Amino acid sequence: MAETARITFQSPVIVVEESSVRATAVPWYIWSSVVAVTSTTFGLYWDISWHIGIGRDTFWTPAHVAIQLGAVITGLSCAYLILHTTFGGSAASKENSVRIWGLRGPLGAFIAAWGGFCMLTSAPFDNWWHESFGLDVMILSPPHVILILGIFMMGFGGLVLTTSQLNLSTGVARERLTRILLYNGCLLLCLLFMLGLEYIGDQTLMHSAIYYRVLGMAAPILLVGIGRASGRRWAATILAAIYTGLWLAGNWIFPLFPAQAKLGPVFTPITHMVPLGFPVLLLPGAIVLDIVLDRFAARGDNWKALVAGTGFLVATVAANWPFAYFMMSRYARNWIFAMNEFGYDMPPSQYHLAWTLRAYEKTHVEFWVGMLIALIATGISTRIGMFWGDWMRRIRR
Amino acid sequence: MRNLYSQVWTLALIFVTTTAAFAHVGNPNVYFESDAGPYHLLVTVNPPPMIPGVAQVQVRVTSGTVTNISIAPVYVNGKDQGLAPTPDPMLRSVNDPQWFTGKVWLMQSGAWEIHAEVSGPQGEGKLAVPVSAFARRTLPMQRSLGVLLFMLMLFLATGIVSIAGAAAREGVLLPGSVPSPRNRRMGRIVMAVATVLVVAILVLGNWWWNAQAADLKHNMLYSAPPLSVAFDGKGQLSLRIEEDYWHKTRKDQWSMGLIPDHGHLMHVFLLRMPSMDRFYHLHPAQTSDDSFTLNLPAIPSGEYKIFADIVRSTGFPETLVGKVLLPDVKGGPFSGDDSGTAALTLGSSASTTMVSPLPDGDNMVWEQAASTLKTGQTTWFRFRVEDPQQHPLNDLEPYMGMAGHAEFVKSDFSVFAHIHPAGSVPMASLMLAKEDSGSPMNHGSLHTVPAEVSFPYGFPQPGDYRLFVQIKRNGQIETGVFDAHVAN
Numbered sequence: 001m002a003e004t005a006r007i008t009f010q011s012p013v014i015v016v017e018e019s020s021v022r023a024t025a026v027p028w029y030i031w032s033s034v035v036a037v038t039s040t041t042f043g044l045y046w047d048i049s050w051h052i053g054i055g056r057d058t059f060w061t062p063a064h065v066a067i068q069l070g071a072v073i074t075g076l077s078c079a080y081l082i083l084h085t086t087f088g089g090s091a092a093s094k095e096n097s098v099r100i101w102g103l104r105g106p107l108g109a110f111i112a113a114w115g116g117f118c119m120l121t122s123a124p125f126d127n128w129w130h131e132s133f134g135l136d137v138m139i140l141s142p143p144h145v146i147l148i149l150g151i152f153m154m155g156f157g158g159l160v161l162t163t164s165q166l167n168l169s170t171g172v173a174r175e176r177l178t179r180i181l182l183y184n185g186c187l188l189l190c191l192l193f194m195l196g197l198e199y200i201g202d203q204t205l206m207h208s209a210i211y212y213r214v215l216g217m218a219a220p221i222l223l224v225g226i227g228r229a230s231g232r233r234w235a236a237t238i239l240a241a242i243y244t245g246l247w248l249a250g251n252w253i254f255p256l257f258p259a260q261a262k263l264g265p266v267f268t269p270i271t272h273m274v275p276l277g278f279p280v281l282l283l284p285g286a287i288v289l290d291i292v293l294d295r296f297a298a299r300g301d302n303w304k305a306l307v308a309g310t311g312f313l314v315a316t317v318a319a320n321w322p323f324a325y326f327m328m329s330r331y332a333r334n335w336i337f338a339m340n341e342f343g344y345d346m347p348p349s350q351y352h353l354a355w356t357l358r359a360y361e362k363t364h365v366e367f368w369v370g371m372l373i374a375l376i377a378t379g380i381s382t383r384i385g386m387f388w389g390d391w392m393r394r395i396r397r
Numbered sequence: 398m399r400n401l402y403s404q405v406w407t408l409a410l411i412f413v414t415t416t417a418a419f420a421h422v423g424n425p426n427v428y429f430e431s432d433a434g435p436y437h438l439l440v441t442v443n444p445p446p447m448i449p450g451v452a453q454v455q456v457r458v459t460s461g462t463v464t465n466i467s468i469a470p471v472y473v474n475g476k477d478q479g480l481a482p483t484p485d486p487m488l489r490s491v492n493d494p495q496w497f498t499g500k501v502w503l504m505q506s507g508a509w510e511i512h513a514e515v516s517g518p519q520g521e522g523k524l525a526v527p528v529s530a531f532a533r534r535t536l537p538m539q540r541s542l543g544v545l546l547f548m549l550m551l552f553l554a555t556g557i558v559s560i561a562g563a564a565a566r567e568g569v570l571l572p573g574s575v576p577s578p579r580n581r582r583m584g585r586i587v588m589a590v591a592t593v594l595v596v597a598i599l600v601l602g603n604w605w606w607n608a609q610a611a612d613l614k615h616n617m618l619y620s621a622p623p624l625s626v627a628f629d630g631k632g633q634l635s636l637r638i639e640e641d642y643w644h645k646t647r648k649d650q651w652s653m654g655l656i657p658d659h660g661h662l663m664h665v666f667l668l669r670m671p672s673m674d675r676f677y678h679l680h681p682a683q684t685s686d687d688s689f690t691l692n693l694p695a696i697p698s699g700e701y702k703i704f705a706d707i708v709r710s711t712g713f714p715e716t717l718v719g720k721v722l723l724p725d726v727k728g729g730p731f732s733g734d735d736s737g738t739a740a741l742t743l744g745s746s747a748s749t750t751m752v753s754p755l756p757d758g759d760n761m762v763w764e765q766a767a768s769t770l771k772t773g774q775t776t777w778f779r780f781r782v783e784d785p786q787q788h789p790l791n792d793l794e795p796y797m798g799m800a801g802h803a804e805f806v807k808s809d810f811s812v813f814a815h816i817h818p819a820g821s822v823p824m825a826s827l828m829l830a831k832e833d834s835g836s837p838m839n840h841g842s843l844h845t846v847p848a849e850v851s852f853p854y855g856f857p858q859p860g861d862y863r864l865f866v867q868i869k870r871n872g873q874i875e876t877g878v879f880d881a882h883v884a885n
Contacts, residue, residue: 002414041794054484056502096572098563100556107568114553121549124542132536134447135502142606168572263502265479317674347477393568 026176030165031156032077033112034180037193040070040119040151041187044194045250045276052343053274055263064115064359067151071119074154077169078113081105096168098397106164107397112157118150139198148195155188163229163392178230185226191282192218193215201277203339204353206324208360209370215280216313216378221385221390223286224293224308228389233294240286247279261344268342281323284315289382305383313378328355406790422704422716423812424735427740428529428775428853429585429820433515436461439853440820441775442511442526446533446764448617449504450705454511456487456497457775463497463517470501470528471833473508475711477651481512503530506619507651508713510830525833527712527826531619536611554595562588592705619643624705624717632728634691636665636681636705638717654686654710658825659797661734663689666804669699670720672744673806673863676876677737694728694737704813712826716813734797736867736874743808753866753877759784761866761877764849770883772856775793778803779851780866780877793846796869798824801850808861816852859885 043066050063058064082105087094089104097104126143130236134139161186166177199205199214227235256275261270288311296304326332333340333355342351415445427442437460443453454468487499503509513524523785538546566576566584569843576584623639644653655662661680669675681691703719731737753761780801782790796802805814849867864879 032634055504092572098567100559100563107560107564110556110563114556114560117549118553120563121553125546128536128538129541132538133610134445134532134617135449135451135504142602142609145602164568260483262482262485262613263504264470265474265505266482267477267479269480281508344482347476347479391569391796396571 001304012261025173026180027165028376029077029081029106029109030158030162030177030180030391032073033108033161033384034184036073036077037184037187038070038111039066039073039155039156041190041264043067043070044151044191046254048194048197049254049273051252052276053259053261055344059123065148068119068123068350070154071116071150074112074116074157075120078105078109078116078397080110082113096397106161107395108157108159108161108164110157111160112154115150115153115155115157118153119147120150122147122150148248152188155184155191158184159188159226159229159375159392160395162331162395164395166230167393167396174312178232181226181230182232182235182238183242185222185230185341186239186246186380188226189219189222189239189243191249192222193295194276197276198279202285203277203324203327204356204358205319206327207357209367209374210319210360212313212374213322213370213377216309217381219282219285220289220309220312220378220382221388223289223312224385225388225392226380227290227293227394228386229392234290236286236289236293238354240282243282244279245277251275251278252335255335255341263344266344266349268344270344274341274343275338276277277341278327281316281319284319285312288312288315294317301386302383306379309379309382310375312382313375314396324357328357373396401738404828405748422718422810422814423807424814424821424857425533426855426857427821428816428855429526429822430459430853431524431819432522432683433524435519435523436515436517437773438463438513438515438524440511440513440524440526441855443527444528444530447535448506448530448532449502449837450530450625450880451500452503452528452530454487454499454501455775456499458495458497461517461519463495463515465516466497466499467514467838468499468501469512470496470503471512471525473510473711473713473829474505474507474650475654476650484512484514496530500624503528505650506531506617506647508709508711508826510712510828510833512833518600525828525830527822529713532617533619535614535618550599554599558588558591558595561591575687615642616646620748621715621717622862624703624719626703626719628721628731630724632693632726634681634693634721636663636689636691636703636719638687640687646685651713652710655683656708656710656712656825656829658706658708658714658823659734659799661797665691665704666698666700666704666813666815667721667737668704668806668810669697670702670810671739671808672742673808674740674742675699675701676740676804676865676878678734678802678804678865678867678876679735679737680733692728693726694731694735696723696726696728696737698723698725702810702813706815706822707821708825712823712829713828714823718813721743731874734874736875736876738865738878740863741879744861750878750880753879755782755875755877757870757873757875759790760787761868761875762772763864763866763879765862770856770881771885772859773884774854775853777851777853778864779849780868781849782868782870789848792870793848793850794869794872795846796867796874800868801852802867803852803854804865804867805854805856806863807858807866808863812856812858812860812862814854816854818852855881859883 008105043063046066050061075104082103085097086103098107100110120341122143129141129143162177162181169177196214196218199210204209212311223236223239228240254275257273259270259273289308292308292311293304327339361370404762425858429440436458439457439459441455445451456466466487468487469481469484472478485499487497490496491784500510511526511527511528515522547780555779562584565587566580620641620643622641622644625637625639627635662683663681665681667677667678679691681689683689699721703721705717708714751763755761760783762781762783764781800818803816860883862883865879868875
């Protein structure tokens with residue numbers, strides 16, 4: 001009964017019942033997608049920590065290898081899957097595929113392969129960029145944008161691979177695929193948050209509109225989209241919980257490994273890997289998203305996007321605004337909250353700046369305009385998430 | 398000709414010319430010879446062409462047996478300059494145990510010191526090498542790489558359009574279902590929309606790429622401060638260091654004040670163009686932070702190239718470049734450390750010259766070991782003063798604290814290097830490095846001078862060069878002039 005109710009509020013789409021096409025096990029290529037996205041996400045966290053603490057950057061740092069390993073795994077597994085489906089696959093696998101340039105394979109395999117290829121393409125481009133314009137000083141350089149695009153498409157392809165299988169599955173396989181979808185979706189959320197780290201990783205901005213603008217744009221699209229695609233109750237809450245758990249694990253495990261600054265000038269001596277900071281308090285907003293979308297399942301999507309988006313923003317502000325005072329206090333300067341962790345390039349004379357809330361917007365008017373933009377962005381992001389989630393629930397191939 | 402110049406200076410009492418050029422004028426490499434404890438080393442540093450970048454460091458051990466050398470870069474900004482990162486060991490050559498190679502990461506433009514710790518059976522030693530880091534060039538994309546990236550972009554662009562079309566056409570169909578005409582139409586519509594989007598993204602991406610590249614070039618590429626030069630029509634030259642964008646945007650990060658090098662805030666070299674038949678090494682007086690005046694000695698008329706060496710208070714040396722058109726100047730004799738010489742027109746000697754006659758009848762001899770000079774080879778340029786009977790003379794005195802000064806100038810003036818027996822780094826920078834590293838000071842500043850003077854240097858480009866080698870004897874500064882052809 002609960003299952004029926006859930007399907008009804010999540011989407012008008014009807015789950016396929018044809019037993020002839022019903023999948024009963026998790027295919028190997030979905031596991032390889034999980035490994036690839038995990039490797040890349042872990043590698044990116046490691047890479048940022050490497051830049052903050054060790055500094056020195058070559059193509060062959062272990063963090064870079066972990067990032068590109070995801071591309072290699074994706075590229076090889078998807079290439080094999082496509083070639084096997086095209087030239088040697090069973091009739092059922094051919095029927096359960098899309099056709100591109102004469103090749104056949106699952107849609108997600110093409111998307112993930114495209115992402116992996118994009119990531120590999122960025123490597124020689126990035127190398128030339130370093131030689132021409134110097135070693136990395138900016139996150140968003142043109143070759144990095146291509147790499148990031150590739151990473152997200154690889155992750156997106158993994159989600160499509162999983163949902164196409166999920167939408168044809170029942171029983172244990174469906175349950176496993178749902179968990180994989182939530183896990184992969186959460187990794188995508190982590191990647192997105194790493195991209196926005198300049199803003200949402202800076203706790204001194206927790207009283208600035210920019211912090212909530214970035215959160216509002218980035219989080220709901222994935223929380224709602226993955227949540228809808230999974231068909232699971234409390235999906236957004238589960239995603240936020242996994243994100244919080246993984247981020248905290250990174251925060252607490254990375255400093256256990258020794259490190260030394262390899263770039264100068266060194267203003268803060270480094271003895272261990274530097275974590276990326278305490279996670280954003282995302283759970284309250286995710287809970288509100290789940291409650292609103294569940295309670296008002298029968299209402300129109302635009303109405304739900306407006307209400308759920310607003311609820312997400314209000315709950316996020318309500319949780320993070322007072323938490324900011326704690327993060328600025330001396331009680332947060334410990335291994336749990338990591339407010340005493342600094343990169344090698346941070347002079348001790350400037351530590352106090354990291355413990356003082358600052359206003360990104362210079363006037364009250366700017367702040368409130370920024371918050372209005374955050375509200376609109378959150379609503380749009382929620383609506384896009386709903387649309388995207390619905391599309392993923394319809395994916396069959 | 399004299400009348401012509403008089404008319405020119407009557408009509409325009411002040412002639413001003415301003416030229417900007419690369420600092421150290423065409424000589425990115427640092428050559429440095431010094432003791433490190435019981436060992437004697439020749440260090441060559443090839444700074445990166447872009448900042449941040451990686452500098453290549455090479456060490457030739459010329460005295461003693463060294464087993465380990467570790468190096469670490471220290472940024473010098475005259476303010477809160479932080480600590481050096483963890484030192485890196487240099488790699489010892491298997492075939493040549495006296496040869497070490499390594500690299501250091503230079504992350505900011507400005508003055509750096511490479512601190513080296515040397516160890517071996519004779520004990521341990523320290524050394525600090527001043528290095529200037531500044532972006533010299535961006536790298537154009539090689540044609541082959543450009544073609545490869547274009548093909549990859551085309552593949553990715555058409556690939557994503559096809560994927561979007563397939564997703565709309567077949568993605569939501571049940572397995573085994575054949576796309577209906579409506580599905581196919583939807584696929585084509587999505588492909589058309591995706592094509593427009595991809596083209597728009599590529600156009601925007603191209604614009605953004607060009608904007609980013611232009612912005613980096615504008616912000617990073619070094620230019621020497623422009624040098625304003627004004628002649629008063631009588632005998633005084635006014636020089637002013639102008640501020641350009643590169644320096645303006647960095648003066649909050651590191652100190653731009655000047656410190657004396659060999660007792661002078663500015664060393665001015667005048668070379669008559671194009672023949673280099675007149676050479677002057679002069680020292681103007683400072684009138685304000687950025688302004689200097691120079692009372693010229695007697696100088697024949699002509700257009701003169703000006704190279705003005707200064708050292709910032711962080712130890713960052715710069716060479717300002719300018720030009721000035723002078724009439725016959727009836728100046729006084731040389732005073733203090735000022736000096737000059739007349740020489741044959743450049744190119745009048747068919748081959749490399751080995752002997753340069755000095756004014757008192759003695760000769761300066763270039764002891765060139767290799768028959769052919771090549772670019773990129775670090776070489777000791779050794780010079781000996783001897784009497785007409787070829788007997789070495791031991792009457793050399795320190796000239797501004799050094800055994801000698803040498804200027805290497807390419808025939809088209811695109812290369813200018815002011816070298817000392819310790820190498821290409823200014824004495825002022827060495828003094829700062831010594832203070833920072835705590836290493837003992839023995840870089841060629843001395844009270845007695847041996848009969849032979851040597852300078853470590855490597856020509857950066859092929860072509861014809863003129864070498865001016867300056868020494869001091871019996872209170873007189875003498876300049877030997879040599880021509881050299883450098884092969885590729």
